[in-house]
Structures are given as structure tokens and as C-alpha cells.
Amino acid sequence: MMPAAASLNDTLVIHSYHQGMRWTKAIQSGLESATKPYGIPLHVNYLDSKRYQSPDYLAELLDLYRTKLAREHYRYIVVVDDNALWLLNQLGDEVGETPVVLLGINDYSPDRHKNLKNVVGVLEQTDPSDNISLALSVMPDLERVYVIADNTVTGRALWKSMREFMSINFLDLAVSRVGTQSFERVFEQMAKLPPKSAIIYLSYYLDGSGQYMSSDDFLNRLTQTAAAPVYASYRYLLENGVAGGVMTSGFDKGQLAGQQLVKLVNGEITEFPAFVHNHGQAIFNYPVMKRWHLKASNIDMLVVNEPQSWLHRYQREIKVLAITLAVMGGVIMLLMMIIRRLRKGEQRLRQSRALFAGVFDQSFQYIGILDSEGLLVSANLTMQDLVGRSVLKYDQPLWQWYCWPVPASESLKDAFATAGIDQPVRLELEIQSQDDGTRVLDIVVKRLPADEAGEPQLLFEARDVTTRRQMEETLREREISYRLLYEQQPVMLLTVDRLSRIQSVNQFAADLLGYSKRELLGHKVTRFYDGDTPMPQQYITSTREGVGPRVWRRQLRYCCADGRRVWIRETIRQSQGRQHLLVVGEDITSTRELEEQLAYQARHDYLTDLYNRNHFEHALETALQESRDQQALHAMFYIDLDQFKVINDTAGHEAGDEALKQVAQLLKDLTPEEAVLARLGGDEFAVILHHSNLNDAIAFGRRILKTLEVAEFYWQSTRFSLGASIGLRMIDGTAGSSQQVHAQADTACYAAKDEGRNRLHLYRPDDEELRRRQREMEWVSLIRRALAEHRVVMYAQQIVPINPEAGRGHHYEILMRIYDDSGELVSPGVFMPAAERYNLAHRIDRYVVSEVFDWLVANPDAVEALDMCAINLSGQSMGDRDFVHFLMDKIRSSGLPTHKLCLEITETAAIGNMSEAIRLCTRLKALGCVISLDDFGSGLSSFGYLKRLPVDIIKIDGMFVRDINDDEMDLAMVKAINELAKTMGKQTVAEFVETPQILARLEALGVDYAQGYLFGQPQPLAELVAQLSNRAEVV
Template sequence: METERARLLEAQRLARMGSWSYDVASGAVHRSEVLLEMYAELGVVPDDDLLCGVHPDDRGVLKDLRRKLLRLDDGGTATEGRTLEAEVRSEVGDRVYVCRARAEFEGGQVSLLHGTVQDVTEARALERQLRDDRRRLADAQKAAQLGVWEWNLQTGDVVWSDMLHELFDVPRDERTRYQSYLDLVHPDDRAWVDDLWQQLANEEVPIQLEHRIVRRDGRQRVFRCYGVVVKGPDGLPLAVGTAQDITEQRAAETRMKRSSQRFADLVSLTPVGIGLFDEGERLVDANDALCDLLGMDLEQLRGMTADRLTHPDDTSGGLPSIDEMSAPDAERTHKVPQRILVRRDGVQVYCELHIALSVQDDGRRFWLIVFQDITERRRTAEALRHQATHDELTGLPNRALVKEMLGELLESPDRSKVAVLFCDIDNFKRVNDSLGHDAGDELLVALARRLEGGLPDGCTAARLSGDEYVIICENLDRVGGVDALATRVAGLLRTAVPVHGQLVRVSASIGAAVPNGSRATGNDLLRFADAAMFEAKRSGAGRVSLASAALIASADRQVHLEGQLREALQHDGLALHFQPVVGVDGVVQTAEALVRWPHPDRGLLPPDIFLPVAEQGDLMRELDRWVLRTALKEASSWPEPGGKPVSVAVNLAGLVPGDPEFADIVADAIAEAGIPWDRVVLELVETALVDLPSRVRQTMDELVERGIRFAVDDFGTGYSSLARLKDLPAQIIKVDRRFVSGLGKDPSDFAVAKAVVDMARAMDRRCVAEGVETATQFQVLRGIGVDTYQGWLFSRPVPPKEFRAVLALGPLHIPRAG
């Protein structure tokens, strides 16, 4: 008996099942030894409550079970002999139990409840895992559009998975056979598909095939099928396998092939070179454009390394490492702005490279490189740079390149050996005036060639503007010093040049400057050499001068003065004085605006002090604009003596008709001042009015039609003035004061003045005499027919307020000769 009991306990422990009983009358609960052990595992000491140790959420289930067992429906026979069960969790929810119970009756009443409690935690976990596995398998099959099947080779019956029924659009409850499947195969594929399956059945050799299926709904799909023969549960051959809908995959592959073909066609047709290089930098493939670019066919190119394709002069380096480009955070593309390749015929080809990392289907990595031929673009850029840094007429370096060269030389260790020579051709204006600008240009080109051919090594000739040349010397020691170099340059520029059939003798004034240990910049050296050149010119033609400490200090003062002048222009720090121009009756007809500078330290500066500073600092254009705007604004409010408005004359030197903005600037100033156009006279020197292009003359004619008058200032000083008078686009001729000053004393001055007046009258132009200071000069000029007069004889230049007072007095006094 003990043995049987021990075996029963062991069986209960193995089954994780304990038993219990409940005496209805006494309410006593008896639990088996195994059940008590199960309670002990939970850390629970049970009492007479049947719900002891049960999870709170599951106690209602056991209460329902107890009520059903104790119910005496249908005469007390409803639960008699029946076993009821419920599934509950432990109090903390970590274990699962199945509780089974039945009632025993005595005298028609329930006298005892007894049952078992079995721990099914592991079984339920396994069931959940199996359910999850089945779900995942179903999900995977759905995602892969894949179903499984079995084919009984003896009966022909076929079992399909639910997924396969769905893929074939066949109801799940429909009985399927091999013929059911075969009927779905596309008619054009059916015969060879059947042959393969029969081969599987007969030879038991695994097969794989792709074919088309026509679903029950008429849609056509592509399936990949696998089949193999295994032993079934009964030991007989059983065919099993899968069927996967690969329609979208095949469509994508088709699109990819078409796209790849389009890409291949595009690569073949594109006008830029494209090459594929392996990890050893060997060319694997190339399009026709790259072959044409390098002058070789594909077979010649294939296998050549990137280094062999590169010209020896190239310094751009090798291709970027594939490993570097494959790094997670690395750029997948790379650009080489310029690489010099070499054609088969040895010609250099300049290319811009665009490099991308390409990975093939087999995992091999390649460089995909686009070669864009930039040879022409580079030539164009070089041409543009040459144009921007060289003088158009002579081909010599211009100011921009001179500054760049000096900047580099002065940064070198040998900066103390650098020298700059500033050369100005003596009397060059005489050549232009007598022979014309074409002759002047021819002379400048001839002198440029002499400098290029005659300078020692390490010296560069440049042309800054007009008749100004600059010589840059890299190392004075190699040329024998600055004096030797200046003498050589002076000799090159002291020559006779045949121009337009005439032999023109020229010389040059030369100024030289060296750093002398200072931290002088390139601009400083140019300024110092320029100042030295002016010093040489004051000593006479063909002289040479070296920038001394005193000269450099003077140049620095000029720079300081230039800065002050620039500031004065910006803040209206200049002033205008007005000098009247009168008729023979003393009536003021015009007033010339003359600029003055009320300097804060040096007092009122006349124009001969600061105009050279403005000219050297490229301020003349801005100065002219200021004078024009200010003079017109002042003149717009002048009183009108005798009811006749007084005109205003503005002398222009930096703002000339050849300026593209000339007409607009003049028109804006007139509009801003609100002055009538016919009260404005613009005075220009003769050289600003000769050889003007037709477009510029047309612009001037349009201004004249609106009322403006142009005057030739200082007429009579040019070498061909009288011959050119008829060609000058001006309505007023001003006889220069140098001829006026000699009237009454020098017969030649009288002859020139009379000739100018006579020619002006013959060409219907008015004549103004400048610098009239004596009554004799006035009477002589009046006698030869001058129209109006300007000079200290009538009034000195006066400030605006005083000039208004002059106008208020009426006609000015006209003196008698004597």
C-alpha cells in the first residue's frame, strides 16, 4: 500500500498535479501532499478558503465553478457525475494552473467537492511559442508571397497551405488535386511544366522552375516553384515544396534591366568621357567619348592605370582611396578640379574629374569617373586672365598684374633687392596732337617691344596707362644696381622711331624706388617711383631721379593729403568760387565755377595744390561730379539782372564725354538742381574732344539739342589746334591766357589770337578770352571781335555770396585803353 502511495505521489510530482477535497457540511478543505508542495513553491500557506493563492482577477472564475458544482438544478442531477475545469493564475501571475473538480451527492445533496490542480505554466508557454511560430511563419509567407504544398504521388491529391489557396485564388474548402494546379498553369507553359513535375515524381530529383499562373479571377502572375520527394508518414514517397509569387520581383528586374540599358545607352551617347576603374586604378570600361578624348580605342585603354593616363606635369595626385570613400561618414563623391591627361599623340588634355564609388552586384567596388574636357574653358580663362592683367595695346602687364608681382616679390626673402622704375615719355602729347592718336599708339607699341627685347633677365616691363611704363626688377645685384638699370632703360627709351613715315625722336623721364629696408608695399614703391619721375621731369627731358628720403616723405604727405581730399569730397568739405564772364557792355553773361579747398590746417588751398593729388588718387571723376552738382544747384537761385539769366560754366577733366555714364550724370545733376538746360556750359580741354567715336558725338549732339553748350578750354596751346577747330564738337572757343598776356607787346600772340577769333566767327562759334587783366588787352581783343571776356580786370573769383552781390550791381565797369 505504501509503495502504491509513493508511486502515486511521484506521478503527481511529475505531472505537477495535486489533489484536494472540500466537505460541504463542515467547510473543511483537505489538500494532498503534492498540492501543499506547490503552494510552498509560491510561498503561500493555504487555509480553508478554496480561493487561497489565486490571482485576484481570476477568483471570480473559481467562484463561478463552485456555484455550478453546488447548484441543485434539474432535481440535483445537473452536475452529478460531471467534471468542470477552469484555468487560473497564481497570486502574482507568474504560474498557470488548470483546476478540475466534481461534486459527490448524498441523499440528493452535494456532500463533497474534490478535484485536482495541475501546473501547466510550461505547457502554456510552449503553446504560445508554437502559436507565435505559426503566426510568424504565416506572416513570413504572406510577406514573401509564398505557400507550401504536399502532393500524394499515389492518389494525386494535393494539400495547399492557406497562403497558397489565397495566392492561387482558390477557396480553402475546395478539394485540390494535381490537375487542379495544372489547370491554373498558363496554357503556353502547361506542357513543359507538367513534364518537369512528372520528372520529379518518376525520378525523385529535386526541381526548380518559374512559370505563369492564371488565377481564378483571371489575373496572370509569375511563380517560382521548388519541389522535392520525401518519405511520408506511411513510408511512401510524398512530394513537398513551395510556390512563391515573384511577379513584382520579375517586373522590378525588368524595369532595372531597361533602366540599366537606358543608362548604358546614355553613357554611350553622352558627350563627356566616362570610365570605370577597379581597385587597382586600372581602367575596366569606357564610353566612346573617353576613347575619343584620349585618342585610343577601348582595347588600348583597358588595363591602363590612372597614372599612365595622366600627364607627367600633373600635380593633382592619385585617386582617392576606395576604402576612404567607403567609410560610413565619408562622401560618396569626389571632385578633382583639374587633371592633365595625355592623348596617344602626346597632346595635353585638361579635364575636371567627378568621381563616385560604384559597387557591382558581386560586391566588387569600382570608381565611376566622369571626365569633362575643360581644355577650351581653361584656354578661355587664361585668355580672360591675360586680358585682365595685360595692356590691350602693347600686350605688356598692366597695373593689376604689376601690383600682384610686386606683392609676391616683396614677400620674398630678397625684398631688399627689388626695384621699380617709373618711366614717362617726354612730350608724348606732341606726337598725339601733331600726328594723331594712331601714331601715338604705334609709338607706344614700338617702345614696348624695345623694352621687352632690351631689358636684362629678371626685369619685367609693364604699361600702366597713357605713356607711362613701369620696370620691375627682381634682383638689383644681378643687373649691376639701380643706377646701371636706370641708365640702360633710359637708353632703350632714348631713340628714334619711324611712325607714319616720319622719324620721331623720343626720350623718357625716369623715377626709381627701392624698399631700403622699409616695409613699403607695392603701391608705396609705385608712388615713390612716380614722385621721383616727376622730380626728374622738372629737371628736363630724359633725366633720371632716385626716390630720396625727402621725396618719399613728400609722397607720404601727398598720400595723407589725398586721404583728406577724399574725406572732404564725401562730406562737402570743398567750396566753389565764381568768376564772371562779361560782354563788351560789361553785362555778366556767364560765371565759371572754380573749386577751392578750405583745408582745416593749411587754409584755403587753390586747385594747383590739390588737383595733382586728385589726379594721382583717381579722384578727378568724383571731384567733377561734386563741382557739377554744387555749381548747378547754386546757379539755379542766382538773381537775373535786367531779366536775363546768367549761365554757369563747369570745367570737367575727369568726367568726359567718353565716360559711359557722362550723359546720365549731367542729366541727373540738371534735374536735381532744377536749372534750365540752356544755362549750362561744360568746358573741356581740346584733347578730350578730338577723335571721339561716333556714338560719343551722338550723345553730345543730343545734349546740345536740349540746350547744353560745350566750350573748348585753353584753346591755342595744341600743336594742331587751328587745323582741328572745324572738327571740334563745341559751340564756344576759349582763347588761352598765354596768348592774351602778350597782346600789345608780342605780334605773334596777336596773330594767333586774331586767327582763332576769325576762324571761330567763320564757323559760327562764340569766342571767350581768358586771363584779361589790362585795359589794353581788353581793347585789342574787342578790336579783333572777341565776344566775351574773363579775367581779373573785371573781377577775381569770389565766393557765392559775393558773386550774388556782383550780379546785383548790374553791368561791370568797362575800362578805356590807355
């Protein structure tokens, strides 16, 4: 693998010597072995400075490499031996920052690379002078040492190192240099050396005359002719007859240098210079040692080429012989064991044959032996009983017997053809038994070993599996039924293991979630949950041992593949082994959505999407509680639209709904987010402004008025103005209950309307007008409680016929009363103004109609004696569509005679709601009811409206009747009204008849009926009817 920092063609290697030199070759091999695994390319150059050492030659090399380095840029440079280092040091400027790896340097000193900036390499740990010490160790009597060193750069450097050693160590030796003679002279001189001498070879490539000779040739002749052993520093020279020396290997040096280069490439060397040392080793050549009688006295000395002992020399052959003998012995032992086993096997075989003969006939399985043609050789009794002796054929193949159906016969024939000794054939086939009909057999056909005659045989073995087959079919049918039931269940069915992984799932669950079964199986069920829902296995771990299966139920949301969320009601139960959870999930999304919708609708207004009255009441309670507990100051605004009725009457209810939506949006834009804005009903809104003082509250209310004042509502090209009146009640220490605060704000709102509309009125406890309205609100509260608690009682007052031609049955008007909180009766004249003002009149009318009709239905005798029962209706009820529908349904469903039912409406209410009054009267008359116009004459234009109203009876206002004896004007009015009614074919009733004189005047005028205290005060309905019945019986 090539280091990240390296690049192609980036390393230059410069050898000092020529390519064929063994030293150079060894170093290059070491370099390549270290760098090749890393893919570092090496560009190798050779200076050949061993053979050519002239100054001119070196100068030419210097110029050549200066040009080379100027043109070619290398990332790293490796220099080998002294001349290469000298050359590169001279080219320090051209080298620059390029890291340089050096090795093979003799007589090293830092000055030799002073011009190079980033140097690493391998330094010689040994010195040529070490060979003197080594020679002394093996030649204790050594007296003379001859050092062979030529005049090359290497030779001079090595000799210099030798001289320095001798100058430091004063040895009793005569050391002389051989370096200027010719090669022949050197050989002659070394052949004539005196005894006790040694030769140390450093370098001799060039002789004194400049002739060149390779180290191999030189040393081969030197070691053959010399009269003393030769020592050297390079290991490869052992092949040339050198006795030994403290030696280094060129390959090892190259490898170390290559390792340094790899570290440079990898960035592991960051500080320079950085060197490693190459240690030499004392090595001797055994044949040469024997020749010179040298003895290696140090155990660290390595002796090479030493002859091997006989045992060591033939150790391979000895091993082969030993293994052969061992194998033969093993084979003999194995043969003995096989023979013993064969004898035991024969004995067991005889026993097995005897046992087989007994089992063969006694076995409950069907067993037969057949020959190679399928003919039966023998069969046990069980098989004979199965097919019957008449079917058993020894002259036909087994599959041709009549007991086999055709398909079974063919299958059996194929089985016999394919059966083998090691590959028996197994199959299930039907057979016709002679006693039990069709049976199912589990058959095995196996080929037996050949008998003594060499004839192959087959074993036919079968057992009856009919019962098992029937059970399997039953189970399969049940499995299919269960699977169909499981898949078609309209609920989710899941099986979950302890790790929450889905083990099984039905199709309904997959369809509901929008995944395929494969996408669900194996995944955790929690992956499909919406949110951090507890994992099902928590239910497993929560169950104590010994406790029976438990069932848990919960509701949670699942995530579908398309992003939808569905609500699931889960029923979770442990399996029998408690290793799984069984989950049944019912889709309750529609139910939950309905619940959420209902919960939302319970708190919000359906039309405007604001909060409704119910939510507002809760918020008001909370605000009051905060005011009491924390002395917080809040404000409540009661907002009533001023022109809403105009929009409804002019453009219709659809326009009114749109107007309410627009007002709601305007209010929502004005209201702070923390405030509570609600629609209380109709055109009434309310706001709770939290943590607001009086000034801020008034400012907020004025913003609402200003916004609604300038706002305009358009409907079908018609422009309507919007405005409102606002009642403000501060929620402070003076606030009472929520009902009181609400009523006070409502009262303040109506005060604002009375002041001219589009105003804000602040409720103050000392405001007299608001006190009056407060009393009205108290009546309103009393009315509501009375209706809810059934404290409304039915009274009635008799209406007496004056004209003898009028009917003689019971005729009375229903007059209701309510009980106040102290139990006292309160008449309508006290509370009805408040009821009409606060839209409660139609509720009272509904209550009265229901009570009276129910009483009449429950008292058929009273209905029989009844001539007419008059029930008052308020103006609000005439305009209330719900009440009108209720009244019509009540009349139809009661079964009462409609001609005995009289509905009274006041003249003022009829004139104020003329269109509604006409429609109502027309519908009631269509049912057969009688219509009475009450308090006639009190209006400003009574006679003008009378012609339009389809009424049957006119009740003359009592303010004209009570004074007809004394006031001629009242008498004239009564006379005119009566005559007009007669002219229009209507009957008349005079109210406030309190004296016989008034009755006499009315009789003279021809009035039909009279009503007043002269005939009796109002009393409970049942009592009045009983009294009238008693009078009729007396008469």
C-alpha cells in the first residue's frame, strides 16, 4: 500500500559504485525489500566512482548532477557510500529542503553533510579497527597486522579510521599498510609473511599503477596465496576465502535505510538529523578457521559453513524411516483390531438374524422382502393380514397387486426403480385393505446388500398412518378456518414477542395501517406508535409469577404509511407461555374524532368558532378565584350588537350569521391572546381581559367600539353598519359570584343601550340605574330557577258570558304565578317586564302551554265541561320559530278540541310584530283554535290594525271599562269598540269588571263577556274548575 504523502517518481537513489558490484547490489536489494510493500518508486543512479576516481571524472559528475537536479525535482534522495554523499553535499543549494537518506558512510562526521538541511540515515556502529580486536581474540600470539587499503576515497577513509584507533589504543602490534603496490606485488608480499601475522582487508580495487580488479578476483587470489588469515568487514566476502571479521551486511544496511525512507514518506520523522545505527557481528568461516587453527572463544561469534554431524546430515532420511516404521506398526495393529471386530461382527450377525426372524413375524409394521424384479420373497404375518392371502402374489411384482390404485401402483414402481442402499425412498400411498377399506401407508423402500448368491434384494416396510392423515386433514381444515377467521376479523390482531417485535399480523391490520404484512413482520410495534407510548413487554414484566393471565386495555394512536393517524383501542393479553403478547386492536378513530368534536363543540360556538357560554362561565369562575386568592384584577366585557335585528329582519338569518362571523373575527383580531373571547348567544359576546386595570379596560372597550363603528357589513349589495353597546364589570374584591358578575355586566350593557347605544357603561356598585337593572336581573334569576325547579303554578280567572246567547260552559283565562325563594307568590305584573326584557317570555309561555295542555289531557271531565280556555302568548313567542313549532306540535299531539283553545295576544305585541302575528294567527285558526286580541284600545292605531288581524275575540282594555259609569269618554270608547267588533263579526270581552253597575252598562251595550273581581279573583286552575263544576251541579 502506498503512503498518502508519496507520489510517483519521487525518490532518487545514488550509488557511489557501479551496478555489478556485489556490495552495491546487496544494498539496493535491501532498499527495495523495505520500500516495495509501500509502492515507493526508486530511480537508481550509479556513479561508478570505484573504478573512476580522477578529479576530472568527479567534476564531470558534479556538473551532470547539478544539471539533473535543476531540471528534475525529487521528493526524497538516497545516497550510498562516500562519493555519493560528497557529490550531494556539493549540490546543497540544488538539493534545498529535500530530505536526504545516507548510508554506507565511512569515517562519518557532520561536516560531511553540512550543506544538506534535512538528513536521516544509517551510521556504521562498527569500525574496521574492530577486526584487530577480533584477530587478537582468536590469535593471542599475534605480532604483526598488514592492512590492505588502496588509495581510493573509501580506502583512505578506512585507513584513517584504522590509524586513529591505533593512536588511541597502544597495542603491542606492528601494523603496516599495503596500498601503493601493484596487484602482483601485493600477492607476492602476502605470500611471504612471517608467522604470527594477520591480514585485514579494507579496500583494494585500484593498485598503485591505477589498474582495476574486482574484490572477488582480488580476494580469491589473496586468500589462496597469503601466508596468514585474511579478515574483512563485509559478510559477502566470506565466499572469497576470508577467515572472518566483525562484519556488516549490505542488504541489512539497505533495509534499514529503506525503513527510514518509509518513515519520511509517512511523516513519522519531523526533526533532523535523524540516524539509526547498523551493528556488526563477529563471523568466522569454519573451513578457513580449521586451516589456520583459529578458535572462536566468544559465544557471540557466529561460525558459518561448519560441516554437519552424521545425525544432522541424515536427519530427514531418519525421520522418513521412523515414520514408515510407525505407520507399518499402526497398520498391523489396525488389521488385528479389524480381524477381532469381524469375528465379533459375525457373532452379532448370527444373533441379529435370529432376532430379525422373531421381530419380522411379530412386528406390527408391514414388512416384505422382494427381489430385484419386485417379486415377493417373504412377508410377515401383518402384511399378509393387510392385503389378504388371496391378493398376495409371489409371481407378480408388488406394484401389480390388485390392492393398489393405479396412481399408487405407478408411484410404487418408480420407488423400486430409484431405491438405493444409502438412499431409501419414502412415500405415502393408499391401499385397499381386505377388512378396513382404504388405508394410508407410510412406505419405505430400501435396497439391501446382496445375499450370498449375489442377488440384490429390496426391503419393503410400511406402517399404517391413516389415523394420522385424518388428524392432519382435520388440523389443516381447522388451520384454514382459523386463518380465514384470523384474516377476516374486522379488528387488528397482532402477536408481539418480548422485544416488541411483531411475530404475526392479520390482513385487516396491514390494510388499516397501509403496509404489507412483510413490512410489518419483524419490526417493533412501537415503530408504528404515535408518540412515546410504553412498550408492550412492560406489561409482561409487571406480572408477578403465579398470577393468572391478565388483560390490559388502553387507547393510543398508530401512524399509517400515508402519514395518517388512527386511534386504536388495544386489548392486550399474555400468551399461555408468557413469551408473547396477544394484541387485539379496534379502530376507534371515528369515535375519538367524534368525542374530540363534541368536546370542542362543548367549549366552542358552532357559528363563530369562538368559545361558548359554557367555557366562558368556567373561565369567569377561574378569574374570580384568582381575584380572591391572589388579589388579581381582571375585567369582563358584555358586548351586545346594536343593529343586528335590522340585518336579520332585512336580509335574513343567513346574512345575520355572516355578520356574526365578521364581528367575531374583528373581536378576535383586537383581543389579546391570553384573554377569553366568547359568544354567549344571539348577538351577545363577552371578553375576560386578564390582569387589566380600569384605565386599560376602558381603553380596550373603546377600541372595540371604534372598530365596530367604522366596520361595514355588505350583503348582496346592501351596506349595513355595525355597532355595539358594552357593559364593563371589573373583577376585583367587590365581585360576587360568577352569575352576579355576569348579570352586572349584562345590566351595564343594557344601560349603555339606554344611553344611546354604541357606548361603554362601567358597572359601579353605587349606580342607581344599574341597581334597578340589578333587581331586574334578580327577577330573571328567580324566573330561571322557578322554571327549573317547577315553582311556576297555573292560576285561572273566570270569564262570564253577558249575552244570554253565549255558551254556558266553563270559560276562563290562564294566569300564572311563581313562588319566590321565601315561598311567597309573585304575580306576572312584577316579573314579566324583566322576562320580556331578557328574552325569557317565550320560555314562560312554553312552560305554561305544556302545563295547561298536560293538565287538560289528564282531566277529560274538565275538557268536557270546557267552553273555552284562554292562554296568553307574549310578543317574543310569536317571533320565535322554535316556540311556534312547539306550539303547533303540542296542539296536534294533545288531542284536545281545538275550538276550545283560545290563544291571547296583546294588541301592543301584535302591532309591534304584525307580520309574525298575522302568520301565527292564520296557522292557529287553520288548526281550529280561537284567537283573542288582549288589551284592545291601548295602541295608538288600534282600529287601523284590527282589520288586518284574523282574530275572533276582542278584549277591551280595562282602563276604559273600569270608569264607564263616571266617564262618558270611556263609555263612548267601549261602545265604539264593541260596535266595530260586532260589525266585523267578532265577540268582545270587557276586562276589570268590578261592580254590578259596570256589568249593567256592558249588558246594555251588548258586550258578550265580562271578566273581573266581580266574578272572582284568580285562583289555582284545579280549584277554579272544581268550583265551576260544583256550581253547575247545583244549578
